[in-house]
Amino acid sequence: MYGPSPGASRRLGSRLTLILAFLVAVASAVVPTARGTTTPTTADPLFGINMSFFGADDAFVTQAATRELFRSWGVPIVRVPLRDRFKPDGPPVTDDQWMSAMRAVRDIGATPMLIIRAPGSGRTADDVKKTDLHLLDLIHQVFGDGTAYLEFGNEPDGPDAGVPVADYTAAWNTVVPALKSRYPKAAYRYVGPASWRVDHDYVKYIGAFVAGATPEPDYLSWHEYVCDTVGDSDWKQTCETHLANWQTHVTDVEMTVQGKIGRQLPYFISEWNADSGDKGSVYTEANAGYLASWTTKAIERLRGLRPAPAGAMVYTATDHEQFGLVTGADRLTTQGRAFRQAMTGSSTVTRPKAEPPSEPASPVPPPTTPASGTRSGTDAPPEDGSQVDSPPTPTGSPSPTGGSSPEEGSSHVDSPPATPSSESPSPAENPPSGGPGASQDTGNQDTGNQYYVASDGDDAKGDGTSAHPWATIQHAADQATVGNAGATVHVADGTYAESISTTKGGHEGAYLTFEAEHPGKAVIAPKTSAFPFESKGDYVRVIGFDISGTGGAWSGILIWGHHNVIQGNHVHDVLTHLASSDCDGSPGGQAIGDDAAASDNAFIGNRVDHIGPYPTACEYVHGIYPSGGADVIANNIVSQTSGSGIRFNHNAKGATIANNLSFANANHGIYITGGDSTADGFVITNNIVRDNAMYGINVRGDANGPHNEYRNNLFFDNHKGRYGLDNSEEFTPPNSSGTLDADPRLVRYAADGTGDYHLTADSPCVDAGTTTGAPAGDLDGGRRPAGKGIDIGPYELAR
Structure with missing residues (x-):
């Protein structure tokens, strides 16, 4: 939503504690405390907000009490739609009105995200550039060279805007360079393309955009809304179930971008809420208890996203068609109370005094973390104030409005969507129709088919819904139907004494996903099996499981x-x-491994230990052992294997091995071999390799390709040395730089795998990495970089 647009948007535990404590300290230091109020209590970027700004009288802009309420919460980011008109037939918004909205954000010490013009509604790239340069001058008057996020348009890929990706990319390539050159010293960051949802079409859109965008976007952005069946008997179930798709959306975008440009990009969820369109009944007093519960769950889901978003802005701050956090000047709504409780840990509202801060506060930049199913959000209407038609009705569901959407500034605007939750969905009171394992969606299949497995489920009598789950993952794999939007098998906590083998898969932008509802709590431990989890399909994801092979397995995954x-x-x-x-x-x-015929697989953030009869050395028994081409191995911790921690062989070409920790293995830390052909094109960067029985990184002669890169790797106490060639001599490989020989100074190193492998503040790994090959987030899901540069190893130091 561009603030909801009546038609356009009918649409990280100690580390986290350290990050939050630091940010709170920063906020306290730079934001003056107004008389009668408390110092802001949070700067967690997940607690950003949207300003509705549907009129010059917006309470955020005009009411000191409203601003002070949000300032006292420590709201870190405020997203502002710089509208052309408040009403379609009204006069243009003036420079003074735009600047008043921006000053309101500056005055509470928040960092702005400002929605500037993009193509659409008949605007040419030259028109957009002229307007955006003028807006940029106003932005600079208010914020100087400080941090500001500039979002290039709002929901350009929505059916109402109808902006083809080629046109959006061309406009970006024309306008953004001009903006960047206007104030070259300014810390302005460019964001897009603000999709109203993540589905197969958006994944394709974002892939084409990042492949063609010059300059590359600093951040991606999209919106998350989940309720699409209000009025149906199971609408509450739908609202909760769709929260589980948010991680899927993040991973879909992450892998698509990785495939297009060879690395990930950070992202914002620039709007979220429960609902949009004319589903306003979610926000009525009758559903107050449910909305509060849903909001808490949504925020938990946001906190669990990996990699974490750079920010998430709830829609909206002030009263707007029932779904504002605040109504009037300082009266909290049901959702406002739940939001504040999650932010501050207090449900008590201390009414602030009306005086504004004595001086404008400096913006507090939020963390810059790297880097949907249902129709979401009530985005703001087009900047030119033209009427926006309602979105096409999804097949199989009734029309949301029965007609066109209200115009911008008109009295009726549909309510927006809500925040994510890490909790597993509640059982459905009324399981959806359509046979066993039917999608939880009723009419809108954008989020893909949803299936549920629980250790106390029943394969024979269950239907795969959350209310009637199946008992085995294999049964779910056999029964799952992968549609255009993919499918997800949610696996509840428990032990599953089974092995899983599937030939099914998904396709680009639509994965077949097997996901533990709570990471590490779903245990796959077959009593006898060569392969606890084997997949012969493409576009399959396996996320969050505890997998062991004590039943005689030869491979875990x-x-x-x-x-x-x-x-x-x-x-x-x-x-x-x-x-x-x-x-x-x-x-x-x-x-974990893949076959020589495989390619383009990603092994991200896994923990691997006790592989083979360790400490006995077995040359052919390894931790992560890929054999395919162009694989990515990042943010993993591997230890206590009888062979090498990470080993490549066979068709290994063009792989990226970045930001891993490989220690206390009976062979090498990392070992690359050519096997079936000369291995070349490897990118091996930012890894910590220590205490391995042979070399830190060993290269066999048939893998010593001319284009391999070895940059910014740290070595410590490896028995035979740093880089080895053919197991026999230490050498300096070509295309190597930034090599460190030092104790990485981890919080608590333990060779048996029981340590705390985060970095200490005086670690030589801090800011010593390279961007080459580095993933956008760290193992905790925090931003990378978190300081002046990339840190070496799987964790960024909490700043």
Whole structure:
């Protein structure tokens, strides 16, 4: 929503504590305390807000009490729509009115996100550039060279705006360079393309955009709304179920961008709420208790996203068609009370005094973290004030409005959507129709089909809904239907003594996902199996499981296809059954790996330990052991393997191995070999390799390709040295730089895997990495970089 547009938007535990404490300290230091109020209590970027600004009388702009309320909360980011007109037939918004809105943000010490013009509604790139340069001059008058996020348009890919990606990209390439050159010293960051949802079409849109955008966007942005069936008997179930899709959306975008430009980008969720369109009944007094509960769950979901967003702005701050946080000057709504409780830990509202701060406060920049199913958000109307038609009705669902949307500034605007939750969805009171495992969506299939597994479920009598889950993951894999928007199998906490093998897969932008509802709480531990989890499909994700192989497994997770994602899993105790004599041959095995015919797979943020009969050395038993081309291995911690922590072989070309920690392995920390062909094009950067029995990084002769890059890796106490060539001599590989020999100074190093492997403040790893190959977020989901530069290893130091 551009603030809801009546038609356009009918649409990280100690580390987290340290980050929040630091940000609170910053906010306290730079934001003056008004008389009768408390110092802001949070600068968590997940607690950003949207200013509605549908009129010059917006309470945020005109009421000191409203501003002081949000200032006392420590709101870190305020998104402002710089509208052309408040009403379609009204006069243009004046420079003074725009600047009043911006000063209101500056006065509460928040960082602005300002929606500037983009193509659409008949505007040419030259028109957009002229207007945006004028707006930029006003922005500079208010914020100087300080931090400001400039969002290039609002929901350009929505059916109402109808801006093809080629046109949006062309306008970006024309306008943004002009803006950047206007004030070259300013800390302005450019954001787009502010989609009203994440679905298959948006994933394609964002892929084409990042591939063609010059300059590259500093951040991506999109909106999240989840209620699409208000009025139907199971609408509350839908509102909760769709929260589970938010991580899917993040991963879809992350992998698409990685595939297009070879790395990820940070992102904002620049609008979120429960609902949009004319589903305002979510916000009525009758549903107050439910809305408060939903808001709390939504915020928990936001906190659990990996990588974490740079910010998330709830829609909207002040009273607007029932879904504002504040009504009047300082009266909290039901959702406002829930939002404040989550921010400050207090449900008590201290009515602030009316005096504004004595001086404008300096903006507090939020963290710059790297880097949807249902129709969401009530975005703001077009800047030119023209009428916006209502969006096309999804197949199988009634028309949201029965006609066109209200015009900008008109009296009726549909209510917006809500925040995410890490909790598992509540059981459906009324399971959706459509047979076993039918989608939780009723009519709108944008979020993909949703299926549920619980250890106390029933394969025979269950139907795969949250109310009647199946008992086994294999049964869900067999029954799942992967549609145009993919499918997700949600696995509840418990132990599943089964092995899973599937040949199904998804497609670009629409994955088949197997996800533990709570990371590490869904345990896959078959009593006898060679492969606890085996996938022969493409576009499959396996997220958050605890997987062991004590039943005689040779591999914890084995992948045969391409474009798969293995993320956030703990794989351990695989091949521990091997006898020492078995290591003389070639048993072959690993915790996680893929086949030589595979390609473009990602192994992100996994913990791997106790692989093989460790500490006995087995040359062919490894931790993460990919054999395909163009794979990405990032943010993993691997230790106590009988072979190498990370090993490549066979068709290994063009892989990225970045920001991993590989320690206390019986062979090498990282080992690359050519196998079936000469390995070349490797990017090996920002890794910590220590206490390994042989070399830190070993390169076999057939993998010493001319284009391999070895940059900013740290070595410590590896028995044979840093870089080894063919296991026999230490060498300096070509294209190497930034190599460190030093104790990485981790919080609490323990070779047995029980330590705390975060960095200390005096670690030589801090700010010593390279951007080459670096993932956008760290293992905790925090931003990268968090300081002046990228840190070496899987964790960024909390600033």
